[in-house]
Amino acid sequence: MDKFVIWGGERLRGEAEVSGSKNSVLPILAAAILGETPSVIRKAPWLRDVDTMLMILEATGVTTKRSFDGDVTIDPSTLENCEAPYELVRKMRSSIYVLGALLGRLGKAVVSLPGGCVIGPRPIDLHIKGLSQLGATIEKHHGYLIVEAKKLKGARIFLGGPFGSSVGATVNVMLGAVKAEGETIIESAACEPEVADVVNFLTKMGAKITGAGTPTLVIEGQKALHGAEHEVIPDRIEAGTFMIAAAATGGDVTVLGAEPRHLEAVTAKLKDAGAEVSIGDKRIRVQASDARRATDLTTLAYPGFPTDLQAQFMTMMCVTPGVSRIVEKIYPDRFMHVGELTRLGADITMDTNSALVRGVNGLSGAPVMASDLRASAALIIAGLVAEGETLIHRIYHIDRGYMDIESKLARLGAKIRRLKSD
Numbered sequence: 001m002d003k004f005v006i007w008g009g010e011r012l013r014g015e016a017e018v019s020g021s022k023n024s025v026l027p028i029l030a031a032a033i034l035g036e037t038p039s040v041i042r043k044a045p046w047l048r049d050v051d052t053m054l055m056i057l058e059a060t061g062v063t064t065k066r067s068f069d070g071d072v073t074i075d076p077s078t079l080e081n082c083e084a085p086y087e088l089v090r091k092m093r094s095s096i097y098v099l100g101a102l103l104g105r106l107g108k109a110v111v112s113l114p115g116g117c118v119i120g121p122r123p124i125d126l127h128i129k130g131l132s133q134l135g136a137t138i139e140k141h142h143g144y145l146i147v148e149a150k151k152l153k154g155a156r157i158f159l160g161g162p163f164g165s166s167v168g169a170t171v172n173v174m175l176g177a178v179k180a181e182g183e184t185i186i187e188s189a190a191c192e193p194e195v196a197d198v199v200n201f202l203t204k205m206g207a208k209i210t211g212a213g214t215p216t217l218v219i220e221g222q223k224a225l226h227g228a229e230h231e232v233i234p235d236r237i238e239a240g241t242f243m244i245a246a247a248a249t250g251g252d253v254t255v256l257g258a259e260p261r262h263l264e265a266v267t268a269k270l271k272d273a274g275a276e277v278s279i280g281d282k283r284i285r286v287q288a289s290d291a292r293r294a295t296d297l298t299t300l301a302y303p304g305f306p307t308d309l310q311a312q313f314m315t316m317m318c319v320t321p322g323v324s325r326i327v328e329k330i331y332p333d334r335f336m337h338v339g340e341l342t343r344l345g346a347d348i349t350m351d352t353n354s355a356l357v358r359g360v361n362g363l364s365g366a367p368v369m370a371s372d373l374r375a376s377a378a379l380i381i382a383g384l385v386a387e388g389e390t391l392i393h394r395i396y397h398i399d400r401g402y403m404d405i406e407s408k409l410a411r412l413g414a415k416i417r418r419l420k421s422d
């Protein structure tokens, strides 16, 4: 397994180009199979999760083609099999998007149930509730979900859960509803930009959807959809990771190709923490100041501060004077990074879903273990600020969601190297 070795202490400076959004492209690739003709998805990031989604689609008979400039072509005309096998689904939870897409296209989906997850329990009860309200029957057999409907029928569906709206359930229900007979109204729909991006793509395919980016989506089902061309939105979590890394290392970084409107909560929190943030057209510049301040933070559904940047922000707070309280409201157990940050010298006390971070003067490099995608990003930031050498094991997690991260960081002056496994 590859590792990263980082020699800390460099202030990041320069420009970093953001790739297409992982969490947009995955549902969009699944949605493409709803069309009768091929779709071309532009700016698809070159990531392991994208590879996995393409393998799942190919397992259903769909033809996929990928070019080095980021275009992915999906030809669903050869789709023949409604099963997504365990060997692929177990690699990535967002495989669950093929549930709604296969149901909408073939009237049947057999998808391996996603298993446990290191960031905490991730149920799919809302996906099931929504699809069954569209008229699908749902059974579980030998670890597989079997979802079937002779005819999907539009319905009024409330999708709020114990932790608010669900990105995945909103998308899955929408993928069924665009092919259902009549009107579907989804209440308490997720408002994340990635959901709105899926709506934009489906609209280009001939779907009729209003309310993108709001908690109420109204969908007029269509008999058939066609292929379309679409460019995915920039990855706001990758952009936010660079913004936080800039502030944490005392640097000055301009993130290019980002969508500032998608990052307002992050911008506000960085300003609270003492950084200077200036916004331009598709660019955000973060300049660290000497007066970094402790800041409290609560993760919330969009437009709140994203859970996918909680670990990275916590890392910055570890070396910020004062006491910061970080509350996780989306995944109450998403704190696997705390133990590793503590190994580097951080002072963090946990209390159920909140962490009290007392800023220390500095971190000191050590070997650490990445536990999931965003925890890996947090450990990279920790390695960049730590004194000496940090060795990060299990970085295959980072390859799931950050394209070329080591070269992008190296261009900003970071001393980082990938050690390839034999």
Ligand code: EPU
Binding pocket: 022, 023, 024, 026, 093, 094, 121, 122, 123, 124, 125, 126, 127, 128, 161, 162, 163, 164, 165, 166, 167, 168, 169, 190, 194, 307, 308, 330, 331, 373, 374, 401
């Ligand atoms: N939830 C339920 N029941 C459900 C579905 C969700 O209770 O049926 C709960 C979850 O347990 C969680 C909350 O609702 O507490 C929100 O989960 P959501 O369904 O919105 O998450 P998701 O769709 O599984 C996506 C991203 C995650 C991101 C979350 C929250 C993708 C592929 N994944 O997951 O991204 O953290 O939304 O914004 O879009 C990541 O990129 O590292 C990542 C984990």
